[in-house]
Amino acid sequence: MTDTPHKMSARGVNVFYGNKQAVKDVSIDIDMDKVTAFIGPSGCGKSTFLRTLNRMNDTISSARVTGDITLDGEDIYSSAMDVVQLRARVGMVFQKPNPFPKSIYENVAYGPRIHGLAPSRAELDAIVERSLRRAGLWEEVKDRLQDSGTALSGGQQQRLCIARAIAVDPEVILMDEPASALDPIATAKIEELIHELRGRYAIAIVTHNMQQAARVSQRTAFFHLGTLVEYGDTDQIFTTPHEERTKDYITGRYG
Numbered sequence: 001m002t003d004t005p006h007k008m009s010a011r012g013v014n015v016f017y018g019n020k021q022a023v024k025d026v027s028i029d030i031d032m033d034k035v036t037a038f039i040g041p042s043g044c045g046k047s048t049f050l051r052t053l054n055r056m057n058d059t060i061s062s063a064r065v066t067g068d069i070t071l072d073g074e075d076i077y078s079s080a081m082d083v084v085q086l087r088a089r090v091g092m093v094f095q096k097p098n099p100f101p102k103s104i105y106e107n108v109a110y111g112p113r114i115h116g117l118a119p120s121r122a123e124l125d126a127i128v129e130r131s132l133r134r135a136g137l138w139e140e141v142k143d144r145l146q147d148s149g150t151a152l153s154g155g156q157q158q159r160l161c162i163a164r165a166i167a168v169d170p171e172v173i174l175m176d177e178p179a180s181a182l183d184p185i186a187t188a189k190i191e192e193l194i195h196e197l198r199g200r201y202a203i204a205i206v207t208h209n210m211q212q213a214a215r216v217s218q219r220t221a222f223f224h225l226g227t228l229v230e231y232g233d234t235d236q237i238f239t240t241p242h243e244e245r246t247k248d249y250i251t252g253r254y255g
């Protein structure tokens with residue numbers, strides 16, 4: 001491990017839905033310039049844990065989070081934390097592409113406008129173009145920015161959602177199975193994009209697909225029954241896992 005401070009750190013995090021505990025005592029660090037993959041069988045708490053990192057669980061009334069999570073050393077659950085700002089700094093892309101029913105341009109421009117990032121129309125145009133370029137979508141949409149975002153293909157919609165997250169200048173991007181609703185070609189594009197985005201952001205991705213975790217991530221966290229069983233360099237997790245349960249999962253013994 002290096003001395004570089006972690007972008008995000010979770011310590012002893014528990015999540016409950018009512019009386020049921022979905023995440024148990026999870027501690028993990030999320031670093032810049034790295035993709036961290038969360039893998040594990042269905043229902044093991046990957047998505048629930050991912051959502052603690054930008055307080056998305058606040059929107060679920062039965063959900064309760066305990067433990068500590070910091071962003072640049074700052075407690076994200078403190079009452080002083082502005083949740084709207086937090087979700088701009090820690091953006092999120094969901095399994096099902098969910099563009100607003102507005103134009104392609106507006107999908108990307110909305111966030112920078114409400115966060116006051118673009119004082120002039122020219123600056124807003126520049127943010128929209130830059131975000132769409134970074135999301136690998138500009139060439140496909142530059143002549144139809146006023147078309148509806150929902151008229152794009154599924155893969156294009158997902159890249160539009162990534163452009164929307166990028167537009168507000170996040171530091172961390174959370175992705176919850178971002179390619180699982182897409183065909184193999186659209187999936188390959190998203191994986192390439194994750195690879196390109198890695199240099200600018202800390203990225204955490206939930207995936208069901210172990211080959212995808214191996215392809216896109218540098219760190220892998222294996223969850224089972226709400227606990228973090230093992231966390232380490234992706235190569236190590238996939239070649240020489242320390243824990244029997246990790247080995248059983250990656251060799252397909254259960255899942």
Ligand SMILES: Nc1ncnc2c1ncn2[C@@H]1O[C@H](COP(=O)(O)OP(=O)(O)OP(=O)(O)O)[C@@H](O)[C@H]1O
Pocket residue numbers: 017022040041042043044045046047048049060062206208
């Ligand atoms: N909104 C909710 N209310 C109540 N229980 C929930 C809610 N969301 C998830 N759970 C429960 O919490 C546990 C963990 O679910 P979670 O979706 O985090 O797992 P996961 O590993 O992401 O699963 P999958 O890979 O199937 O998406 C499961 O038992 C699930 O039923």
